Amino acid sequence: MRIPEETIAKIKDETDITELVASYIKLERRGRNYVGLCPFHDEKTPSFSVSPEKQIAHCFGCKKGGNVFQFLMEIENMSFAEAAAKLGEPLNIKIDTQTSNIAESDMTFIRMHEYMTGLYHQLLVNTNEGEKALQYLLDRGFPMELIRSEQIGYAPDMPKFATNALLEQGYNEETAYQAGLVSRNEENFSYYDRFVGRIMIPIKNHQGHLVGYTARSIDGSEPKYLNTPETETFKKRELFFNLHDARKHVRKLDNIILMEGHLDVLKVKTTKVKHIVATMGTELSQENVSLLERLSSNVTIMFDGDSAGRNATLKVGDTLLKRGLNVYVQKIPDKMDPDEYIETFGAEKFEQFIADEQQHYLHFKAEVLRHEAKENDMKLTQHLNTLAGDLQFVRDHLTAERLIVTISSIFGVDKQALSGIIPEPVRQEPDYRIPEPVREQMTLRQKKERYLTKLMMANREFLLEYRDALDENVLTYRPYYDIMRGLCAYFEAHGEFDISMALNYLDPALTDTLIELDGMSIHEDVSHSEINDYLEDLSGIRNSEYEKQEIYRKLEVAERDNDMELQIKLTQQLIELNRIHKM
Numbered sequence: 317m318r319i320p321e322e323t324i325a326k327i328k329d330e331t332d333i334t335e336l337v338a339s340y341i342k343l344e345r346r347g348r349n350y351v352g353l354c355p356f357h358d359e360k361t362p363s364f365s366v367s368p369e370k371q372i373a374h375c376f377g378c379k380k381g382g383n384v385f386q387f388l389m390e391i392e393n394m395s396f397a398e399a400a401a402k403l404g405e406p407l408n409i410k411i412d413t414q415t416s417n418i419a420e421s422d423m424t425f426i427r428m429h430e431y432m433t434g435l436y437h438q439l440l441v442n443t444n445e446g447e448k449a450l451q452y453l454l455d456r457g458f459p460m461e462l463i464r465s466e467q468i469g470y471a472p473d474m475p476k477f478a479t480n481a482l483l484e485q486g487y488n489e490e491t492a493y494q495a496g497l498v499s500r501n502e503e504n505f506s507y508y509d510r511f512v513g514r515i516m517i518p519i520k521n522h523q524g525h526l527v528g529y530t531a532r533s534i535d536g537s538e539p540k541y542l543n544t545p546e547t548e549t550f551k552k553r554e555l556f557f558n559l560h561d562a563r564k565h566v567r568k569l570d571n572i573i574l575m576e577g578h579l580d581v582l583k584v585k586t587t588k589v590k591h592i593v594a595t596m597g598t599e600l601s602q603e604n605v606s607l608l609e610r611l612s613s614n615v616t617i618m619f620d621g622d623s624a625g626r627n628a629t630l631k632v633g634d635t636l637l638k639r640g641l642n643v644y645v646q647k648i649p650d651k652m653d654p655d656e657y658i659e660t661f662g663a664e665k666f667e668q669f670i671a672d673e674q675q676h677y678l679h680f681k682a683e684v685l686r687h688e689a690k691e692n693d694m695k696l697t698q699h700l701n702t703l704a705g706d707l708q709f710v711r712d713h714l715t716a717e718r719l720i721v722t723i724s725s726i727f728g729v730d731k732q733a734l735s736g737i738i739p740e741p742v743r744q745e746p747d748y749r750i751p752e753p754v755r756e757q758m759t760l761r762q763k764k765e766r767y768l769t770k771l772m773m774a775n776r777e778f779l780l781e782y783r784d785a786l787d788e789n790v791l792t793y794r795p796y797y798d799i800m801r802g803l804c805a806y807f808e809a810h811g812e813f814d815i816s817m818a819l820n821y822l823d824p825a826l827t828d829t830l831i832e833l834d835g836m837s838i839h840e841d842v843s844h845s846e847i848n849d850y851l852e853d854l855s856g857i858r859n860s861e862y863e864k865q866e867i868y869r870k871l872e873v874a875e876r877d878n879d880m881e882l883q884i885k886l887t888q889q890l891i892e893l894n895r896i897h898k899m
């Protein structure tokens with residue numbers, strides 16, 4: 317059951333964001349807005365701004381905030397329904413906190429996973445079928461209590477166990493396939509279990525709903541780990557394993573530890589260290605990074621102590637550092653992972669290790685690069701320049717000073733010389749205006765997509781008319797595409813654009829982009845032909861037509877000149893163009 321739209325609108329209309337925020341932090345009037353010290357991150361000058369006019373609150377430092385619901389969800393760590401219930405109380409609006417703002421189709425996938433998770437778990441702990449898997453887990457040091465609380469299960473060695481179990485529950489095979497629980501044979505369209513003979517570790521999304529699995533083989537069959545495929549509810553780019561459970565600890569400590577392995581996280585959960593999540597791969601998506609940014613300003617990477625782990629650390633570390641986060645590395649001894657560390661040294665030693673040995677990411681990177689350069693002078697210089705470039709992203713002055721000392725000593729250079737080549741920081745102190753996007757960093761294409769998104773935001777009729785045409789080929793920049801989808805849902809229920817209300821239809825990670833678009837001014841009169849031009853342009857039809865004409869022209873010349881080689885090359889280009897833009 318969803319909370320009725322009218323109820324949400326009523327709560328929103330009758331709750332004043334300024335009052336709500338003021339019950340948590342001290343606000344001061346500044347022009348049309350109020351400002352205060354951000355409740356979500358540590359700061360000395362206020363970056364948290366509340367707009368009574370737009371009924372939104374937003375931090376220009378850590379980007380947290382949103383409308384009344386989102387503010388409360390964030391600050392009280394509540395679900396949407398819980399926040400609505402709390403805001404509804406003084407207004408005498410009763411809301412069942414079991415209801416949610418999740419689409420019914422997503423709820424179906426979630427229920428299927430809940431049902432299968434229960435079955436798999438029973439099989440693991442209570443049957444002969446699961447005995448071997450259970451023994452394996454116990455032998456590896458996973459206590460029974462953890463196996464129960466995490467609902468770890470076993471998918472039996474039967475090709476149609478889940479398929480039949482879900483059919484019996486009244487779900488059809490196609491839905492089970494869409495949910496990622498069964499696979500489909502594309503030749504005869506038959507369905508069979510995706511997970512067979514594997515230990516099933518359930519994965520929850522950040523709201524705590526079961527959306528998928530990572531499944532480990534125990535008989536040596538490949539792949540060692542098999543994940544749920546991408547589905548409507550299982551989107552790797554938005555997921556971290558264990559985020560739901562770790563969230564409150566992360567908030568308390570203002571630190572989050574990233575690990576590679578799901579089993580590592582589970583093993584660490586048996587210790588007192590709780591602010592841990594696992595990435596769903598070795599690369600972080602934009603959505604992943606935004607999610608981290610909103611949770612904590614300090615991120616610690618704790619990947620495996622092998623060369624793959626080291627390379628992944630460098631990749632993830634660079635991404636996070638450049639986003640302005642404080643990045644640390646917890647350096648696991650050679651050829652170990654966190655699980656093995658605990659097995660070898662025990663939980664207490666591990667807790668001590670976490671408390672004592674966090675290294676700044678650039679300290680770690682300097683050591684790796686120094687080691688890698690050996691005695692190659694050219695590489696040493698290159699690496700020093702790289703590190704100097706990285707140092708501009710370290711915002712804390714004292715940390716930067718200490719790193720300059722550390723890095724210059726690792727490379728045996730004078731610290732004055734190193735600090736002399738650090739570029740000016742790219743980031744400015746935030747001010748209270750709606751931030752202009754960094755225009756020069758936008759490509760022409762992105763600017764066009766941005767403009768089109770804004771056009772649609774301002775014109776409900778156009779948006780509903782063009783919704784099908786606004787697909788991923790037109791809006792290739794993911795945040796704009798996601799905003800457009802959210803706007804479609806918003807405008808189905810609402811006549812006019814109201815940013816605070818529209819935020820309910822979007823992932824919180826998009827709040828920033830939406831505020832930025834809201835502040836953008838465009839001319840009012842838009843025509844069909846203008847929009848058609850944009851669509852044609854962005855979908856690539858016009859550009860490729862132009863390119864083709866160009867190639868035909870060159871082909872004629874090449875034929876005249878009898879240049880066989882060029883003719884072949886141009887023909888290949890034509891084929892390639894046709895392949896890209898199938899028309």
Ligand SMILES: [Zn+2]
Pocket residue numbers: 354355356357363364375376377378379380
């Ligand atoms: Zn903040």
